[in-house]
Amino acid sequence: MHSVAEGLLVVDAQGRVVVMNPAAERLLGVARKDKIGRPVDESLREEQLVSLVKDSKNKEGKEIELFSQNNETSKTIRTSSAVIENENGQTVGMVSVLSDISK
Numbered sequence: 001m002h003s004v005a006e007g008l009l010v011v012d013a014q015g016r017v018v019v020m021n022p023a024a025e026r027l028l029g030v031a032r033k034d035k036i037g038r039p040v041d042e043s044l045r046e047e048q049l050v051s052l053v054k055d056s057k058n059k060e061g062k063e064i065e066l067f068s069q070n071n072e073t074s075k076t077i078r079t080s081s082a083v084i085e086n087e088n089g090q091t092v093g094m095v096s097v098l099s100d101i102s103k
Contacts, residue, residue, distance in 0.1 A: 007024030008096075009040075011094050019036075076101050
């Protein structure tokens with residue numbers, strides 16, 4: 001997962017980050033060591049990631065525009081998310097693939 005070119009983010013059913021690859025770190029501007037085991041929305045602005053994780057019904061993905069802290073630069077990220085279920089059909093988490101489509 002670490003060598004996947006696209007950003008990859010996996011959260012558990014409680015919204016805590018389980019996996020974040022280096023591409024996701026770069027796209028979101030956060031360090032994996034600061035996010036693993038922590039709530040996905042902690043220290044992130046809502047437009048960055050909360051809508052990604054909570055909006056799983058959109059099958060075609062979603063586009064989110066991210067701004068730097070000084071609002072001078074921005075990038076657009078397309079996301080595709082899928083619910084992870086256990087063998088009993090219970091939701092145990094979600095995986096999101098993040099692609100920079102700014103260009």
